[in-house]
Amino acid sequence: MFVVALGLSSALVYYEFGLEKNIKITRASANDNVSGWAWNANTGWISFNCTSDPDCDTYDYGVKIDLATGYFSGYAWSANVGWISFNRSDAGDPPANPYKNGSGNDPIARYNSSTGEVDGWAKIRSLNGSCIGGTNAGAPCPAGNECIGGGSCQNNGWIKLRKSIGSEPDYGVSINPATGNFSGWAWNANTDTSGIGWISFNCDHTNDGTLPPNNIDTCGTSNYKVVGNINRPPTITNMTAPNWSFQQAGESGALNAYLGWTFSDQDTGSSESAYQIIVNTQNNRNNPFFDTGKCVAFTPGGRCTVAPGASDQFPLQLALANISSTLDYGESYYWWIQVWDNYDVASGWLQYNSSQDTPYPEADDGAPLTFTTYKHEFPRPIATPFPANPSRGEEVQFTDASQTYLSAAPATAVSCDDVNCAWLWTVPPDATIDNATISAPIVIFNTAGSNSVTLRITDKNDGYWAEITIQVGVNANLPGWKEVKPE
Secondary structure, X not given: OHHHHHHHHHHHHHHHHHHXXXXXXXXXXXXXXEEEEEEXXXXXXXXXXXXXXXOOOOOOOEEEEOOOOOEEEEEEEEOOOEEEEOOHHHHOOOOOOOOOOOOOOOOOXXXXXXXXXXXXXXXXXXXXXXXXXXXXXXXXXXXXXXXXXXXXXXXXXXXXXXXXXOOEEEEEEEEXXXXXXXXXXXXXXXXXXXXXEEXXXXXXXXXXXOXXXXXXXXXXXXXXXXXXXXXXXXXXXXXXXEOOOHHHHHHHOOOOOEEEEEEEOOOOOOOEEEEEEEEEOOOOOOOOOEEOOOEOOOOOOXXXXXXXXXXXXXXXXXXXXHXXXXXXXXXXXEEEEEEEEOOOOEOOOEEOOOOOOEOOOOOOOOOOOOEEOOOOOOOEOOEEEEOOOOEOOOEEEEXXXXXXXXXXXXXXXXXXXXXXXXXXXXXXXXXXXXXXOOOOOEEEXXXXXXXXXXXXEEEOOOOOEEEEEEEEEEEOOOOOOOOOXXX
16 A cells, blocks of 8 residues: 555655646744645645645634644644544544543644644544444444444544654654654554555655655645644843842932843744833733834844843833933832744743832832832931041041931932931941940951951831942051150
8 A cells, every 4th residue: 555655645746746846835824833845755745834725714724733732623624535633522532642531622733842742633624434354244333433243433533643663663643842844754543554554744754764765855846835834932030120229229319220031932942032111000901101112133222221132130210311201209100011932933922920029128019019119319428537547546536427318308418417317337246446436436456457347227218228328447556755845
């Protein structure tokens, strides 16, 4: 049968390819992600999606691979043998493993994303088969394909998608996870030599290593293939905001926020190729406060302030400044993000929803859907020592000129006083200080050289703090003196 099929294949292939040269591969419909054509020398073309005909208005069919499980479902179509089903509900139970003795909606075919291999079965519905031998010879094959009294079910329409001899593949269908292109062969035949024979899933079999008529490349005559859109969409995890600490706010300004996320993709070799961020003061994406649009590259002076995949933190205030806008003090912001992988497949929108904002507890607003900017600028510690270069053991008086900010005027500094500010001085371990919580303490340094003094100013109203470190150069000894009699 194999030799006859090959001879018939040569004749039919030449004739059909002359009529159907350069068959185009079209995208699958919204529900069915497999499209294109397979070839059988005895029955001709097999279409895996009506968009490949195209004739979806009359016959809305297609084959689907579930991206989570790899299970096949749906229908392919042959003009000569009719519907080819990937559904257990009408195909019945396969005649052998894998997937025999299943029930309900259990699969009869599956794509393994780890190996790229397809195994299992499909069923030509018009070839129901009949029993040969046994006590019910000639009767239609039962649903389980098991004839009574030792008979066998022949010409039953089952297409085997993969066969193994030991650990080595004899034949089988595979899918390239990067391109979605099918390759290899499936087989339909019975012990009485009935059946349609080999089914080719790609015109180029020069590198698939299978035992059927391999090393055949007919793509120059007819560029056919079955294609699966099996690239799984990327996902987003670990959305964080505002990622702006007290220390950063004290050093660089309170009005800032960094929006963080982590790109994730189950497909090997995938990477982030683009992102889009929307920020709003309302809990919807309509009329947003800020929208980056689809960012495919870093654009200096624009909205896309980081390159896709180059950073997992987006500097929001910098992006706003590039379009002459700014964050507001004490404002709550919602934000959303979607990302694209390197095959331009989008994740869909994900909204920020965190039980605590980062850094915690300094910036947490207690609302999971928002991050909130600081109410005002942070204190400005200012202090000077006198004398500026004391000697070891000498008293040093610090004079404070620190400033703070109030919510009523968040960007206008006012002088610190006991009502609005708290002081905290930290001196070296061997130094002494008369009072570490007043504005103008006296410090005695007992070690020569550079001594560090830290001043933290805390806003008593909102708990915001900032600090500075003052370096004091201390001489080894007090200057010597000697009383002399005037001449």
